[in-house]
Amino acid sequence: MIIVPTVQVAAAEQAVLGQGNVSCRTWSSDRNSSEASARVAWILGFITAFHQYGPRPERDVSSGSSTQQITELVDHHCTQHPTDDVYRAVLAVIDEYKRIRN
Numbered sequence: 001m002i003i004v005p006t007v008q009v010a011a012a013e014q015a016v017l018g019q020g021n022v023s024c025r026t027w028s029s030d031r032n033s034s035e036a037s038a039r040v041a042w043i044l045g046f047i048t049a050f051h052q053y054g055p056r057p058e059r060d061v062s063s064g065s066s067t068q069q070i071t072e073l074v075d076h077h078c079t080q081h082p083t084d085d086v087y088r089a090v091l092a093v094i095d096e097y098k099r100i101r102n
Helices: 006-012 024-029 036-053 067-080 086-101
Strands: none
Touching: 024 067, 024 086, 036 067, 036 086, 067 086
16 A cells, blocks of 8 residues: 655645746746746745635734745745745745744
């Protein structure tokens, strides 16, 4: 019998559109490219959508963090996990914010 972690299966089945599909390796190497602002906008939009449509409506999971603070957390995650994509990096950032709040 093969057991596959549910979280990994659920993440793999998510329909991720746009900049969320960019690999962490690309995120890290292209931070100063013309695409960087589109990726940051995607991240902020994803966090905003999390507030609106998440399992429990959140006021601001990031507790008012600046765009720079949020992207630094994504930078850190991507450095540690270069094979992840931006979507998974942002999920990790949200999880970290939730952990800090509790």
